[in-house]
Amino acid sequence: MKTSSKLKVIELFAGVGGFRIGLEGWKGKSSTSNFKKKISNKIPFEITYSNQWEPKTKRQHANEVYLNRFGPKGHFDISIDDISVNDLPIKCDLMVGGFPCQDYSVASTLRNSKGLIGPKGILWWQIERLLSQLKSKAPKYLILENVDRLLKSPAKQRGRDFAMMLRSLDNLGYNVEWRVINAGEYGFPQRRRRIFIFGFKKSSALSKYLSKYTKQDIVESKGIIGKAFPSSTILKKEKLISEKILLPKYLNEISTDFDANFLNAGVMINSTIETYKVSPKYDGPFSRLSDILQDDDIDEEFYISKSDESKWKDHKGAKKITRITKGGYEYNFSEGSMRYPDDLDKSSRTIITSEGGATPSRFKHVIECKMNKKKRRLTPIELERLNMFPDDFTKLNDITNTKRAFFMGNALVIGIVEKLGNSLSSYISKL
Numbered sequence: 001m002k003t004s005s006k007l008k009v010i011e012l013f014a015g016v017g018g019f020r021i022g023l024e025g026w027k028g029k030s031s032t033s034n035f036k037k038k039i040s041n042k043i044p045f046e047i048t049y050s051n052q053w054e055p056k057t058k059r060q061h062a063n064e065v066y067l068n069r070f071g072p073k074g075h076f077d078i079s080i081d082d083i084s085v086n087d088l089p090i091k092c093d094l095m096v097g098g099f100p101c102q103d104y105s106v107a108s109t110l111r112n113s114k115g116l117i118g119p120k121g122i123l124w125w126q127i128e129r130l131l132s133q134l135k136s137k138a139p140k141y142l143i144l145e146n147v148d149r150l151l152k153s154p155a156k157q158r159g160r161d162f163a164m165m166l167r168s169l170d171n172l173g174y175n176v177e178w179r180v181i182n183a184g185e186y187g188f189p190q191r192r193r194r195i196f197i198f199g200f201k202k203s204s205a206l207s208k209y210l211s212k213y214t215k216q217d218i219v220e221s222k223g224i225i226g227k228a229f230p231s232s233t234i235l236k237k238e239k240l241i242s243e244k245i246l247l248p249k250y251l252n253e254i255s256t257d258f259d260a261n262f263l264n265a266g267v268m269i270n271s272t273i274e275t276y277k278v279s280p281k282y283d284g285p286f287s288r289l290s291d292i293l294q295d296d297d298i299d300e301e302f303y304i305s306k307s308d309e310s311k312w313k314d315h316k317g318a319k320k321i322t323r324i325t326k327g328g329y330e331y332n333f334s335e336g337s338m339r340y341p342d343d344l345d346k347s348s349r350t351i352i353t354s355e356g357g358a359t360p361s362r363f364k365h366v367i368e369c370k371m372n373k374k375k376r377r378l379t380p381i382e383l384e385r386l387n388m389f390p391d392d393f394t395k396l397n398d399i400t401n402t403k404r405a406f407f408m409g410n411a412l413v414i415g416i417v418e419k420l421g422n423s424l425s426s427y428i429s430k431l
């Protein structure tokens with residue numbers, strides 16, 4: 001495929017490049033010269049602009065990895081707030097990004113809001129800013145990723161933040177398909193549940209093509225997400241809240257008892273929203289945690305020391321304790337037990353950013369080695385495999401194992417991106 005005919009992609013919040021690996025098909029062992037694109041001439045996507053910036057840290061570790069693997073061409077290591085629309089490529093077909101989850105909440109803007117354009121620092125609004133400044137050059141397609149609680153946030157006005165995003169996407173001329181996907185339910189090695197939001201211009205040929213299907217068909221099997229991740233409907237809510245969402249002009253016009261009740265899938269087509277509760281339709285093989293384990297050469301640092309064994313058990317165990325808040329208020333805290341060691345016969349639990357380091361913790365994975373029956377944490381390569389990154393993708397001279405684990409806690413399961421990319425490119429080739 002000629003470079004000129006590839007879909008041009010802007011990758012925002014790039015981290016260590018999960019979207020890029022999935023869309024451009026990077027494979028191979030990263031620390032060697034074998035790291036190269038898979039059948040590169042057939043890959044229909046090309047990242048022409050990327051951006052990554054970790055606020056408040058001097059050393060930009062994720063950027064170091066990104067630059068080392070992909071080179072400096074088109075990569076900007078500045079905060080998204082500082083991106084000028086004039087620096088973006090003239091031609092862009094698709095914009096992708098997993099924007100930081102703690103930042104989507106627009107809660108703090110509610111009182112002072114002057115409208116949809118909230119204050120700087122709320123990173124969703126930076127995506128919105130770029131799309132609106134690009135005007136007619138805005139990409140036809142968007143793929144955004146976030147934690148699934150985005151659908152419910154904030155707690156006191158359930159769904160308001162997602163509603164505001166739908167509203168601004170509608171204003172910017174996009175139709176939207178969304179789905180919460182648990183990668184483990186489609187055979188991938190990690191049970192990682194994330195919302196994927198696919199935007200496509202109302203004026204696009206794809207919108208025209210999909211207009212012959214019902215919204216339910218789009219969600220279940222005909223949309224870009226629906227085709228990549230087929231599902232069946234358990235519950236449907238029609239035209240749910242289009243008015244509530246799309247009519248208020250300003251954030252402070254949204255009533256204080258706003259409750260949108262978005263379900264795990266949905267579409268917004270020409271300003272009409274339907275949401276569905278769906279369950280996955282998948283009859284392929286399932287990966288197990290045992291499938292991704294390294295057999296040998298495990299460094300001593302990953303083994304649980306005898307002296308820490310009881311602390312690990314404590315963290316993983318069930319508890320019922322009385323706690324006291326800073327203000328002196330006493331409350332009962334309880335939590336159930338976690339599997340210890342982790343179950344090897346299932347896909348793994350979600351990796352979180354604090355996965356690395358030897359300090360005992362409830363959420364870090366601990367496995368029992370088949371060979372020596374000793375317990376240990378997962379290695380950086382195993383964490384990369386759980387996200388389907390190439391082995392040692394994040395290995396660089398002085399990047400610590402804890403940092404490498406942090407990257408994987410932030411990243412996404414590459415197999416999902418590959419499937420979404422295939423679904424989009426196969427539609428486009430038909431249009």
Ligand SMILES: C[S@@+](CC[C@H](N)C(=O)[O-])C[C@H]1O[C@@H](n2cnc3c(N)ncnc32)[C@H](O)[C@@H]1O
Pocket residue numbers: 013014015016017018019051052053054055062078079080081097098099100101407410411412
């Ligand atoms: C959820 S992670 C996305 C990870 C990415 N998908 C990957 O595969 O590694 C969000 C990323 O946004 C970056 N970020 C946070 N604030 C930013 C800002 N103001 N400008 C640019 N990037 C930012 C974080 O450093 C982090 O790498």
